[in-house]
Amino acid sequence: MKNLHPTFIFVAFLFCFSIVRPAIVAHDVDSTQKLPLQKQLRELRQLNKQHEYDRVIEVASTLINQASKKGENGFLFHGYNYLSLTYDQLSDTIPALDYAEKALHYAKLSKNDTLISWGLNNLAASLSYFPDRRSDALKLYKESLVIQRRLNSDQFNDAALNIAEIYRDEENYTMMYPYLKEAQKSYKSDTLRYDDPKAYLDILWGDYYRGLDFNNKALSYYQSAYDIIERFEMSYLALNFYNKYAQFLAENNRPEAAYEVHQKYFDYYQNKELTKTKETVQLAQARLEAEELRRERNDAELKQEILDQDLKRKKTQSVLLGSIIGLMVLFLAYLFYSEKLRLGLIRNLKVNNKHLKQAKESAERSERAKTKFFSNLSHEMRTPLYGVTGIVALLEKSEAFKEYKEEIGSLKFSADHLLEIINDLLDLSKLEDESFKFIEKPFNLKLLAEELANSFDQNSLKNSDCKIICDVDSSIPNYVVGDSRRISQILLNILGNAVKFTPKGVIALRLRSNHLANGKHAIYFEVEDNGIGIPAAMHKSIFDEFSQIDHVNTVNKGTGLGLPIVRKLLLKMGSDIHLVSAPGKGSTFSFTITFKEATLLEVIGKRKKGEAEEEEVLTDLTNQRILIVDDNKINRMVTRRVLEKQNAQVFEAQNGEEALERVRKHHFDLILMDINMPGMNGYETTKEIRVFDKTIPIIALTAAEANYIKQKAKESGMNDVITKPYNLSQFSKVIAKELKKDSLLGAGL
Structure with a gap:
């Protein structure tokens, strides 16, 4: 996977300082003398944007000659900078580095901090091409950053961004973060006059979070960079970033998005290759003419020698042209093969996506079936177990069964053991739910x-x-x-x-x-x-x-x-x-x-x-009228016996319709409502009661246990939920709490 190279930032900033006002680089020549130099500088900027490299070299050489005669160090800086940029774009790194060093030299002679900062930054960008010079590049970037901090202008802090990039390449994310943060802080979109560096920022932020395995954050920044690149059609950046982005999307189970980005990459790549053959001849010619102009600049007496070399140059150019044509044929063959391979990969990707979708749907069906199974298991096993534990609890406290205390104890132990098994199954299901939380x-x-x-x-x-x-x-x-x-x-x-x-x-x-x-x-x-x-x-x-x-x-x-x-x-x-x-x-x-x-x-x-909470528990339910709504006769009997032990007046209804009729005709202080009943279930019955009675406490008494049961009970108008089989103390506390709450409401408190 290719990483972004600092050259891209270097190019963007050359666009910026190529339009800087000449007033900042002239100190000892009046404005009338500088007009020709300003005109050449503007022409250089335009030619560079049009990629007319031979003309850029020619005009830059003229600018250097005229600025040298007038002692204009600032314009000398710009001339050498454009030469460095041009050779960089011609992939000729040695002269690019040489001219970057000369540009920094004249920036220092100009004593202009802005130019010095740019010169340091651009020389560092040239050095970064050489792996053994990366430490030197980092040192120059930091010197540039010191100046930029001192200037504290509205300009984007490019040196901080470049330092962050070097630390990114070294996978030193601890050192990368503060410089990336500083670059982000200096970004102001309304003051920029060159390519928006937000795309570079977002890519580096994405690399930072990807390196720390925060893939969701990395994805967010990568997506933002992708949007900016597409909006401004930044093809040079797309060719370096999209392949990495597509791979990241595929690694994070986003095959469709990966395919889309990969398709964009191929589009940019094809466009680049279509124009490459046209530019190659021009680049080769520009390189040779650059050598000619450099010799002319160094020694005027060599003009005749240059003319003698012209014929040789043209012959070489013919050979190069033939070579280029041969390479173009090879490239077309390669392009055909690549396209065929790409179509095969796309077909495989579609098949894999289909299989992944089927597997996902199967897993979701399995998860839904598992959830439903545990819910049904809970209800179907807890309902009869409620009858057993309830009756055992009543017999345990009965004087008539004292002589069977040991047998009742064994029965209670067995029932508790069965309940423990059910609870283990339910706990296993809950622990796989993302909504599971600890109570601290x-x-x-x-x-x-x-x-x-x-x-x-x-x-x-x-x-x-x-x-x-x-x-x-x-x-x-x-x-x-x-x-x-x-x-x-x-x-x-x-x-x-x-x-x-x-x-x-x-x-x-x-x-x-x-x-x-x-x-x-x-x-x-x-x-x-x-x-x-x-x-x-x-x-x-x-x-x-x-x-x-x-x-x-x-x-x-x-x-x-x-x-x-x-x-x-x-x-x-x-x-x-x-x-x-x-x-x-x-x-x-x-x-x-x-x-x-x-x-x-x-x-x-x-x-x-x-x-x-202990004070709120009412142990005596004398004169409290409580309605039990349950389709299971044994459950009604057990609940009735428990409530009668607390001196409550207990009434029963075996379904939702009967409960509605009783509530309309009689007053009750509290209703214990089963949820799963034939006909009208507990939710529906509660909603009907709430139409004409908003205050009576209604407590769900259910064998089911799941988070959605409590939420659905609350939505239907119930006050609380008690899970069967219940703890008698907790059962009494919940009833006492709701009765006390209702009495406070009745008293207007």
Whole structure:
């Protein structure tokens, strides 16, 4: 991929200083003496724009001779500068460099800072053609930049842009940024009198962000440069940039845009080649005439020798012309081959695009099917599970079933285990959603670790003769800010995995801290067991979904979701899990998470908020009329029993139509609304109720769990959502909160 060369910036700025007012370069000759020189300078500018190189060399030579006689250093600078530019465009770098050095010499003699800055900048551009002189070029650019900063004019700061380009070529993006920023700051489109350098700026910004792998920002700047190039038809820049841009678009899965840019590149390339054959003869002639004029300028006595060389020159020109014709034939053959190859590539690109589109559509269908599957799974499994857990909770508190306490406990454990499996499946689905977010709140990390270690009761350890110990280093801060629920989930999954594969032994949970700057701590977590261990071949696969250790005989291998969920959570936290294990030698799982230590105000604020929430819970629902709307008879029975335990007056409706009729005829303090019902669903029923009753609290009581459920419930007019099977304490809190809110509204507060 070709990079932009500083010559392009060099050419653009020559256009600028070629029209500078002669007043800035003359010091000791009156204006009447300078008129011929001004006229020649204007003619030089016009000839250069028309690419009449032989005439440019002739007029520049005349300007140098006349300016030398009058001691006009400023015009001498312009003459040599145009000679340098012309030889540069003739790809003759040695004389181009020689004339650039002479131009700088006369710029310094003129004592004009603007000309000195340009001379330094243009000599650096010539030096940059030679790889071993790039350090010299960088030094000259920086000298030019010092002068430009001192002048502080409205001119564009081209030296800063050229320095940024050199650092870009060296992939030194740290040094590139400040100079690119400085060039950007000096850009004022309304003061420019040459090609708009915004295109150069945008290309370099794109290269900068591409080098740092910020591809979205790079794409934005590349697109801006592309628009400018197309608007001003900057063909010389298109030929150097479009090929790189097309490749970048293809690498970033934008094949159609890549094809469009690549097509533009071929168009410019073909136009260039069509004009190349016409210009080649002129360029060759200009080069030979330049040598003739240089000899004439150095020694007037050599005129006769030049005439003698004229015949030889013409013969050489004839040979060159024949060579050019031969090369043109070869080029046409190459062009034909390239066009054929290009058409083949385009056909392949179209086929690949079609396949990519089909693959994309297939992946989207698969993702939609997966989302729908998890949503249906959630509802279909939670609905009967709600009946089981609800009835178990009622039986557990009933005096009549005290003698069956152990059996009820086992039933509750089984139901909780089934709910845990469902939650694992749903968590796996949520973690693949970009909208997944962590809840950052202060929590006591030491207490959390100790409670987790103690939370494995007899049901968890009955098949394992092992012991869990917790070792928390004193360096761990008491309170940190983070998502305590997700930290608990990570540690519980790792500890649960250790319990399954440690039939007898010790499981250790260890926490260590490394204090960082700005009140942050890198907390190192480690769970070590002396169980059966994991073969090296399975160290990676156990973090795959539904993966299990097949050769191990354990009572409960689990679903194979715990460790994949752990890794996905850690990756979203900017961490990862590490495993050290071998068969018969136990396993050690470890990871590091950076936490911010909670301030005293944050901890106090959390406690006060928690206390306020406790005060809002109404344990007594006496005289509260609550309507349950659910098509499932068992669910209605369970919810009725829970509410009657709190002394509420409970009424039922088995569908949306019946609920509407009851609400129109009777007063209710709160409605518990199922969402998935035959006929009118919960959303539709709520919308109908809101037509004539805007205030009654309506809480969705649903087995489905997804982010869009809460959003859709809110849009339909519901106040809150409770997911089945629910925690009884949380269930009461939500109802109490909505009833209290409604009573405050009724009181006009």
